[in-house]
Every structure is written in structure tokens, then in C-alpha cells.
Amino acid sequence: MSISFSNEDIEKLKRLIQEGSQVISEVETLNEGLKDTVKHIAEEMGIKPAILNKAIKVASKGEFGKHRDDFDALESILHSVGKDS
Numbered sequence: 815m816s817i818s819f820s821n822e823d824i825e826k827l828k829r830l831i832q833e834g835s836q837v838i839s840e841v842e843t844l845n846e847g848l849k850d851t852v853k854h855i856a857e858e859m860g861i862k863p864a865i866l867n868k869a870i871k872v873a874s875k876g877e878f879g880k881h882r883d884d885f886d887a888l889e890s891i892l893h894s895v896g897k898d899s
Contacts, residue, residue, distance in 0.1 A: 819827065852870070856863040872881050892898040 848870075852863050852866045855861075856866050872878055889898065
């Protein structure tokens, strides 16, 4: 299937691809910087990086209440079966 584009459409697509590629590159750079920062702070504080990453994600999405409810349910289940120690 062949799609034909007008010259104006081609210019829009070129601009979109160029800008999109730049954004993706910037996001990758930012993610690497965050990863390095999390790793450094985790080592410094004796915390697993995964826990800090989880805290960042929960905080950024404003979902602490949901996670607290999930953890409470998990705690209740494990306590009920005697596996909470």
C-alpha cells in the first residue's frame, strides 16, 4: 500500500521526526542521569535502588493511597497464613 504526501505534509513529517528524535534522545539522557543519581544515593543511604525508583514513580503519579491499600491487603494475607515474619 502506497501513501502519497503533499510537499507540505512531507515537511511536517520531517520536522516531526527530527523533533521526536531529539526528544527521545533527551529523555534517554535524563533517564541515565536519574539512574546514576538513584544509584549513588541508594549506595550512600543503604537503600535498594529499586525501592527509590518505586518511590519516585509512586510520588510522580500521586498513587500512594493505592499502594498503601495494596500493601495493607498483602500484609493481611501474609499475617493470616502466618508468613508475616
